[in-house]
Structures are given as C-alpha cells and as structure tokens.
Amino acid sequence: MxxxxxxxxxxxxxxxxxxxxxxxxxKKGDFKIxxxxxxxxxxxxxxxxxxxxxxxxxxxxxxxxxxNLARLKVLKEDLDEYYLKDCGLGGGMLGSMNLNNLNKxxxxxxxxxxxxxxxxxxxxxxxxxxxxxxxVIIVTGDGAIEEGAFYETxxxxxxxxxxxxxxxxxxxxxxxxxxxxxxxxxxxKGLSNSLGVDYTHLSxxxxxxxxxxxxxxxxxxLINNAPVVVEVExxxxxxxxxxxxxxxxxxxxxxxxxxxxxxxxxxxxxxLEESNSDPLYVLQAYMKxxxxxxLAEEEMEKIxxxxx
Amino acid sequence: MKFVQFLNQTIKKELxxxxxxxxxxxxxxxxxxCLSGLTRGMSAIENVVPSNSQNSExxxxxxxxxxxxxxxxxxxxxKQLDFLLLGIDQITNTYNIIRQHEPSASFTIFPVTVDxxxxxxxxxxNNIESFCSIADIxxxxxxxxxxxxxxxxxxxxxxxxxxLSSGQRLLQSDLLxxxxxxxxxxxxFLQYSSGEDACIxxxxxxxxxxxxxxKKLLITGRTASIFSINTHSDFNxxxxxxxxxxxxxxxxxxxxxxxxxxxxxLSLKIHQSIPNSKVIDLVRNKSERLLKPxxxxxxxxxxxxxxxxxxxxxx
Numbered sequence: 369m370x371x372x373x374x375x376x377x378x379x380x381x382x383x384x385x386x387x388x389x390x391x392x393x394x395k396k397g398d399f400k401i402x403x404x405x406x407x408x409x410x411x412x413x414x415x416x417x418x419x420x421x422x423x424x425x426x427x428x429x430x431x432x433x434x435x436n437l438a439r440l441k442v443l444k445e446d447l448d449e450y451y452l453k454d455c456g457l458g459g460g461m462l463g464s465m466n467l468n469n470l471n472k473x474x475x476x477x478x479x480x481x482x483x484x485x486x487x488x489x490x491x492x493x494x495x496x497x498x499x500x501x502x503x504v505i506i507v508t509g510d511g512a513i514e515e516g517a518f519y520e521t522x523x524x525x526x527x528x529x530x531x532x533x534x535x536x537x538x539x540x541x542x543x544x545x546x547x548x549x550x551x552x553x554x555x556x557k558g559l560s561n562s563l564g565v566d567y568t569h570l571s572x573x574x575x576x577x578x579x580x581x582x583x584x585x586x587x588x589x590l591i592n593n594a595p596v597v598v599e600v601e602x603x604x605x606x607x608x609x610x611x612x613x614x615x616x617x618x619x620x621x622x623x624x625x626x627x628x629x630x631x632x633x634x635x636x637x638x639x640l641e642e643s644n645s646d647p648l649y650v651l652q653a654y655m656k657x658x659x660x661x662x663l664a665e666e667e668m669e670k671i672x673x674x675x676x
Numbered sequence: 677m678k679f680v681q682f683l684n685q686t687i688k689k690e691l692x693x694x695x696x697x698x699x700x701x702x703x704x705x706x707x708x709x710c711l712s713g714l715t716r717g718m719s720a721i722e723n724v725v726p727s728n729s730q731n732s733e734x735x736x737x738x739x740x741x742x743x744x745x746x747x748x749x750x751x752x753x754x755k756q757l758d759f760l761l762l763g764i765d766q767i768t769n770t771y772n773i774i775r776q777h778e779p780s781a782s783f784t785i786f787p788v789t790v791d792x793x794x795x796x797x798x799x800x801x802n803n804i805e806s807f808c809s810i811a812d813i814x815x816x817x818x819x820x821x822x823x824x825x826x827x828x829x830x831x832x833x834x835x836x837x838x839x840l841s842s843g844q845r846l847l848q849s850d851l852l853x854x855x856x857x858x859x860x861x862x863x864x865f866l867q868y869s870s871g872e873d874a875c876i877x878x879x880x881x882x883x884x885x886x887x888x889x890x891k892k893l894l895i896t897g898r899t900a901s902i903f904s905i906n907t908h909s910d911f912n913x914x915x916x917x918x919x920x921x922x923x924x925x926x927x928x929x930x931x932x933x934x935x936x937x938x939x940x941x942l943s944l945k946i947h948q949s950i951p952n953s954k955v956i957d958l959v960r961n962k963s964e965r966l967l968k969p970x971x972x973x974x975x976x977x978x979x980x981x982x983x984x985x986x987x988x989x990x991x
Contacts, residue, residue: 466773475745480769486738487770493739494746497697497725520732524739527730 369654374663376414376575377651379441381660382667383410383434384638384648386443389671390433390450391606394627399450401463404625406434407640408605409537411647412570413438415578416505416535419586420473423502427488428477429509430465431537431604431625439472444674482508482515485534489521492530503589505533511542514551519559525595526564532595533585539604541622560597571601573647576654603645606631637661679824680713680847686825687714687751690832691721696781698833699743701727701736702753711755711788712847737763740783741770741837747781749833754787757841758798760807768811771837783837789817791843791881791931793972800966803880803932804841808908814838815908816863819883820852823866823906830863843881852883857901864911867919871899874985875920879905879930879939885958885976886929892978893985900927908938917949924950925985929958931974933966956984 387405394403406413413434420426420439428435437446440457449456450464458467465479475491478484488506495502512518513536525532536556540547547553560567568585570578578600585596606628609618631640637660639648651660691698700718702711706726710716719726729736736752737760743750754760760767763785791802808815815838816831818824824842831838846852858867865877874893878886883904890900901919905911920926926946930939939957946955958981960974 461776462773476742476770476773478770478773480765483738483766483770486735486766487742487745489735490739490742490744491746492742493699493727494743494748497699497743497748498746500746516732517735517738520730520735523730524732524735528727 373576373654376418376579377655377660378663378667379414379438380410380575380647380651381638381664382670383414383437385664385668385671386437387433388631388633388638389443390447391628391631392633395629401450401452402625403433403450403464404431405606405623405628406431406604407623407628407631408539408603408646409434411573411575411578411650412535412537412600412602415575415582418579419582420505421502422473423500424473425491425502425504426474427484427491427504427506428468428474429484429507429512430477430479431509432467432477433464435507436467436469436474439469439474442674443671447675482512482517484508485512485517485521489524489530489532492525492532493528496528496530503531503533503586505535507535507537509542510536510538510540510547513554513556522560522563522565522595522597529593530595531589531593533582533589534595534597536597536599538599538601541604541624543624544622556597556599566594566596568596568598569601570598572644573602573650574653575647575650603641605640605646637664677851678847679842679849679851682821682851683824683828683842683847684714684716686828687832688718688721690828691718691724694723694749694833696749697723697725699725699727699748699750700753701729701750703729703731703755705753711753714788714847715753733759733762734766737766737785738770740785741766741774744774744779744781744783744837749782751832752783752785754785756795756798757787757789757804758801760785760787760839761801764807764810767807767813771811771813775837779835779837782833782835784832785839787839787841788847789841789843789881791845791972793966793970795844796969797966799972800933802843803908803934804839805880805908805932805936805938806934807839809936815841816906817841817880817908818906819843819846819881819904820854822854822856822868823863823904826859826866827863827906846881852887858915860911860915862907862911864907865903865905865916867901867903869900869902871901872923873898874900874923874925874927875916876900876902876927876929877905877916877942878903879928879937880932882929882931882974885931885974886927889927889976889978889981892982896982896986898985905938905942910938910941913942913945917946920946920953921950924953926953926955927958927981927985928955931960933960933962935962956981
C-alpha cells in the first residue's frame with residue numbers, strides 16, 4: 369500500500385473518530401449550537417480534500433463538519449468553534465452551520481438551504497472577471513435541489529461557462545422526511561443535461577474511486593469551462609429507535625442533527641454499519657480488519673493527545 | 677432633463693473614476709431600453725463588466741455576495757423593487773455572515789421602487805424601508821439632483837453592501853433641482869432651505885409634496901426649512917431637532933405605504949425632545965387598499981395643513 373493510500377484510510381478513520389468524539393461531548397450537553405454530524409459522509413469529503421488544488425474554493429452547507437475537518441486535519445480549532453471560543457476556527461462567531469476556513473479554501477458555508485449555491489456561483493463569476501484560475505466546488509444536498517436556487521444556479525453556471533463542480537450529497541432525507549414522503553422523483557441527470565451540464569453519479573463510498581472521479585471531473589470542468597454535477601449517494605449514519613407511549617414498538621429515527629444517542633466512543637473499530645453505506649466498512653477491501661483497528665487506535669491516540 | 681438621465685450621468689461619472697472592475701448586472705442592463713435609460717451607455721466604460729442576467733433574483737443577490745467575497749465589486753440594477761423580495765433570504769442570512777468581516781469590495785443593489793398603482797399590486801411596496809428593517813441593512817433613497825449625487829458618490833461603490841433606490845414616478849419626471857443648505861455626515865438627511873416659520877421633513881419620495889407645501893406657505897408670507905430624510909434606518913436627529921426648536925412647528929410627510937415607517941420613530945423623538953412642539957404627520961390613508969390599478973398619488977390637503985400651521989400661532 370502506498371503512503372497516499374494509507375493516509376486516505378487514516379483520514380477517513382480519523383474523521384469518523386473525531387465526529388464520535390464530538391458526539392460524546394454533545395451528548396453531555398457541551399454545545400449550545402446545533403451541529404449536523406456527517407458520519408457516513410467521510411469518503412466524499414476526504415476525496416474532495418485530496419482532489420482540491422490551492423486555486424480551488426469550496427462552498428458548503430449547514431452540514432459541513434466533514435469537509436471542514438478533512439481540510440483542517442486537526443480537531444481542536446473546530447471543537448473550540450463549537451464551544452464559541454475566541455480561539456475557535458471562526459473566532460467563535462460562526463458556530464457550526466456557517467463555519468468556513470479561508471486558509472483552506474472554504475469560502476462560505478450557509479445555514480440556509482441552497483444559499484451557498486448562489487454565493488458560490490457569484491464567486492466563480494468573479495474568478496472569471498479577474499482571471500483567477502481554479503474550480504469552485506459547491507456542496508449541496510437532495511433537499512436543496514428542490515429549491516429554485518439550484519435550477520437558477522445551474523443555468524447561471526452553464527450560461528456563463530464557469531468551471532464548477534456541484535456535489536449533491538443525496539442521503540435520501542430532508543429533516544425527518546424521506547424523498548418519497550415529500551416529493552416526486554427528480555431526474556438529476558436529465559435536469560442537468562437539459563441545461564447543458566454534465567452529470568456524474570457516485571455510490572459505494574470507495575474513497576479511491578471517488579478521488580479518481582472527482583479529479584477527472586475537476587479536469588473536465590477546467591478544460592470545458594463548464595459546471596459538472598456530481599451526485600453522491602450516501603447515508604447519514606447515527607439513526608436510533610424511539611420508544612415512547614406513541615411508539616411502543618419503536619420508531620426509526622434517521623439522524624439529522626444534534627447528538628446521535630446510540631453512537632458511542634469505545635475501543636472497537638468505529639464501524640456503524642456492516643455495509644457499503646458505511647465508508648469504514650468499505651476500507652476492509654484495502655486493509656485487513658486487524659490492521660484497520662491498529663490505525664483506529666493510533667488515530668484515537670492522536671485525537672486524545674491533541675485535545676489534552 | 678429627466679431624473680433618470682441625471683442618475684445615469686451621475687452613476688457613469690462614479691464608474692469612470694473607480695479604479696477597479698465593476699460588474700454591472702441585472703435584466704436588460706445592456707439591452708433594449710437599458711431599464712428605461714437608467715443603465716444606458718454604462719457598458720462602454722472600460723472597467724465595467726456588463727452582464728444581462730437571467731431572471732433569478734434570489735441567486736443574483738447571492739451572486740453579488742459571492743463576488744464581494746472574491747474582491748469584485750458589483751451593482752445589481754433591478755427594474756422593480758418587488759423582485760428583491762426573492763432575494764431577501766440572501767440579504768438576511770448571507771450578508772449577516774459576510775458583514776462579520778470588513779469587505780474589500782462593494783455590492784450595491786439598485787432597485788427602482790414602484791410607486792405608481794398603475795403598475796399593479798407591487799406598488800403596495802413603495803419604499804425600501806421594509807428591506808432595511810427585516811435585515812438591518814443600510815438603505816438610502818433619493819429624489820433630486822443634490823441627494824442623488826451625494827449619495828451615489830459616497831455609497832455606490834463603497835466597500836460593503838447597501839440598497840439605493842428612487843421612485844419610478846420620479847425617474848420619469850423632470851429633475852428636481854435644489855440647492856444644499858446642510859448635509860448630514862452620513863447623508864442620512866439633507867437640508868435644502870432654511871425658514872423661520874416651520875420645518876418640513878420629507879421621507880421616502882415625498883419631497884415634491886414638501887416643496888409644494890413650502891411654496892403655498894410662502895404665498896402667505898411664511899418660510900419653512902425643508903429636509904429630506906434619506907436613510908431608512910435610525911439616525912442621529914439632533915441637528916433636525918435643534919432646527920425644529922427654532923419654530924416648534926413641524927410637518928412630517930411620508931408617502932410610504934408600509935406600516936413600519938420611520939416617520940413614527942421620528943415623530944416620537946420630536947414629541948419626546950420638544951414636548952411643546954406642534955407636529956402634523958402627513959401620511960397615506962392606510963385603509964385605502966391597492967385593489968385596482970390607479971395613479972396612487974398621496975392625497976395632501978394643503979389648505980388644512982396651512983390652517984393648522986397658522987392656527988398654531990405661526991407668525
């Protein structure tokens with residue numbers, strides 16, 4: 369295994385452990401602000417981080433922890449921001465949903481559904497005006513593509529020939545409703561193509577396949593001076609079963625925000641699902657379970673010594 | 677000269693003297709009538725990047741903030757103010773994050789406020805005050821040669837964000853040419869004449885009504901100080917209050933249709949600071965709903981106002 373490959377595996381494990389660490393603090397009631405954890409989104413975040421060049425910029429949503437941590441590669445500054453400390457990543461002024469990091473190319477994160485699409489496209493237009501190279505990467509979700517801003521942005525990017533990547537993280541849920549509970553099907557490929565925008569579909573959480581694809585899409589966006597839509601199928605992990613008077617048999621609650629009550633920090637490998645919907649499960653195709661466990665122990669040590 | 681021609685010339689002057697590139701965008705800014713002449717000829721200016729945009733106001737407002745984050749200044753011209761409603765989310769949320777750090781670039785939205793009921797139901801929104809109030813943003817309106825030139829010079833391309841506007845009806849009228857007596861440092865208000873018998877304060881686009889009142893007062897041998905209130909935010913009104921104290925007679929005029937007009941704040945300040953002042957508020961009849969196209973001019977009973985001023989022992 370190459371150094372780069374092992375690094376990617378380590379980063380995915382570290383990203384999961386960092387989120388579980390935050391979740392533990394969250395469960396203790398440490399944070400006053402809402403945090404949207406992104407367990408299950410690690411592969412795409414690490415791949416985007418590795419594909420990004422210095423000239424690129426990133427525009428994120430309210431669920432941005434995975435990209436922020438993947439770019440930052442340390443936990444403390446991020447954690448301090450969640451505590452709203454002056455020494456936090458955003459000086460204690462941004463909290464979680466609006467957290468950006470200019471030094472790492474994260475220009476803007478929007479707490480409002482779809483707003484980052486518009487700001488990112490304006491940034492891309494300004495790049496063209498002042499002759500800046502680089503690709504603007506805008507992350508959105510299957511909920512935000514229901515907003516008019518998504519259509520408006522694709523049309524604008526295509527009309528103005530702006531090298532951009534729109535990553536649609538499709539976790540199938542918006543708040544507490546599944547796609548088929550709230551709307552009809554959107555043919556994202558058809559919609560994109562109808563506006564002259566290329567479309568790529570990613571699934572399976574293989575970080576190396578994702579990296580290869582994002583790198584290739586980035587090149588395509590630059591060569592063609594055009595936007596590309598990348599739809600990523602993923603699951604936001606951390607669901608639990610609610611038992612109360614109304615639901616004596618238990619009700620499935622998909623994770624949206626806040627602490628995930630049934631996710632705990634322990635000494636085992638931090639796997640949450642025994643399927644490809646968990647990026648950590650996919651890592652077993654590249655390394656034996658025992659070796660991954662060693663990596664996990666080392667990464668956990670790193671987190672503890674950093675926070676200490 | 678029409679007011680719109682004067683604004684066009686003034687904006688072009690500001691663009692010509694600006695050192696950096698400016699993106700000028702909006703529907704028809706460089707096509708057809710160029711927003712009834714407002715943006716005509718601007719694209720020929722070397723540092724101006726024109727962009728006839730699609731009809732996507734929410735996105736276009738976000739675009740302006742995105743360009744601002746990337747250090748590029750822009751002006752978003754908008755033919756009718758109600759389109760800005762679609763962008764209020766960006767103004768409220770995005771700008772509130774961006775404003776945490778002093779921006780190096782400028783972003784100005786320049787909507788034309790629709791103040792003619794013939795245009796349809798959007799005339800109910802005939803001032804920019806509500807936008808200013810919802811998102812706590814800087815907003816200035818203007819009506820004449822003095823306030824428009826000063827406000828555009830100071831704010832059009834200043835780093836940061838604001839909304840600047842004037843009324844559709846005024847834009848197509850002959851330019852109101854006035855002389856300046858006093859200007860507030862931030863151009864929150866301007867004074868055009870100094871009188872000895874009353875003080876007339878004009879909000880939103882009501883200056884023509886104030887000038888008409890001043891003229892009628894002059895026929896009776898009385899003079900009035902006249903001010904335009906150009907900001908839509910709270911402001912330091914000490915200078916105006918001192919001016920009012922000279923006569924203790926004040927007429928407040930506001931042609932806005934909104935219910936949260938800053939006239940109420942100003943009126944309250946006057947009553948609190950000068951309890952013995954005689955104040956008359958001239959506002960629209962808010963019970964007259966805009967349910968069908970009509971001219972929608974504010975009805976002012978000048979004789980009644982004159983009677984009020986005179987019966988309150990004015991000279």
